[in-house]
Amino acid sequence: MVKPRGWLEWEAEQARDWVYRPQAGDDKYSRGVLGVRTGSKDYPGAAVLGVDAAVRTGLGMVRYLGPRRAATLVLQRRPEIVTVPGRVQAWLLGSGINASTRTDAVTTALTEALAEGLPTVLDAGALDLVSRAIGPTVITPHAGELAAMLAHEAKPGSASQIAANPGEWAIRAARLFDVTVLLKGAVTHVASPSGARLTVSTGPAWLATAGSGDVLGGILGALLATHSDQLETDAASLAPLAATAALLHAEAAMLASAGGPIAALDIADAVPRAVAALLDHWADPGAR
Template sequence: MVKRRGWLEWEAEQARDWISRPQAGDDKYSRGVLGVRTGSKEYPGAAVLGVDAAVRTGLGMVRYLGPRRAADLVLQRRPEIVTVSGRVQAWLLGSGMNASTRTDTVTAALAAAFAEGLPTVVDAGALDLLSRAIGPTVITPHAGELATMLANETKPGSASQIAENPGEWAIRAAHLFDVTVLLKGAVTHIASPSGARLTVSIGPAWLATAGSGDVLGGILGALLATHSDQLETDSASLAPLAATAALLHAEAAILASAGGPIAALDIADAVPRAVAALLDP
């Protein structure tokens, strides 16, 4: 593991320990169930991308609970997805939503998910509800979203300031909000209140494409669902799980790209190969 200025570069040797292999006695419930509230009328594709990535990362079931049009698109892509409420072991919330246009019904549904106290990935249009989180939580903002979160704090930072020194701002946000922060960028920085400082820097520049963050959210949500029992007593596991998700995301992009341009769904398609390569180098 490479160390630089207090940050540790997360690599395959460490990440493979955070991938759950199914055992002979497992069923779809014991392998992890992820609840997903993402997508909107304006951005239904975010739901498709996150769900597709979650399924391909390796869990037992995904429950998608979102707008009708997004649900229809999700089922067209992945007919195995369950679209009725039920028990879940982790949540992915907010991708493809806009806090300023979110309806009261959607806000109430997000609040109810937070209230369950389960391991949760909070993205995009649910970041403004972070104060409602009571379980192990990872937020996945980019610099602009983090700037918005900090706008009313004592020491706000602009998107450009955060992009110039992402590590410092990730640490600051982790302590301020008391959650694990996965700050997206050319180098992904993961910081936790307990002191974890991890980076992932192998992703190709082609990874900067619309929907890429939605895929990352799905990967991370799946990892939280498969480690839900561990997270009940060990919230420090959030940082290595977040770093492993970022690494899988980057490795999938490398496989999908092969040196050329990619779209977000290409990254999701390559996730099983990235998992296999990680488990069996």
């Protein structure tokens, strides 16, 4: 396969084809079921943010399987969430978890989820388990987290080096770990082992706020769940799905901000409007 020379800025014209619009015969299972193992005693809010964003992106069900306190907070915010094990079609793992302090039980649970071979988003405290991923996988580090992942490799890079040249490092990580990489930053870079190189540059500076990455993880997890059948035979779909998640995240932030400051939950609240705007763009022949 010939790899693209440059980076493609991902826009609504491309992204609209990667948001699933429910059909009349759909039920909650056919619309996608996302399994979520996120949050911890120290950071329970990450679970709330990711789950809320996933639900608002448009899927049939979320199963949250995390710490009791986080589960309580999730149910207070979203009483429709299921908190017992069962069939899922994709996983969101690691947000709000600290790899250096997680328990053996949490590590086992994360590893068992990865062993299912389902489409998976690996974030934060699960990034160190990337070598155990056997299904279609997207990792979502920021520069500091990617630097930690590369610390023991032959060519490590510091967070400042990665931030200065994120595209090169995203490509390098995709090849090294054999996964799709969504490298967060002022410009989001998405690179895949097969050569996809996509950027999203539309987010407002207000998007740099605590918990924003947890919201992005929920959006991406939902998109993987709604495209799980396609991902079984076409792992190359991970890159456009990741870029679409980043675009929806940025658009939701702009809608929530309207020029002013925002918090992470504001971004999640605005996701349905961002999805609707993207689908309306698709429906309007003049927008093509």
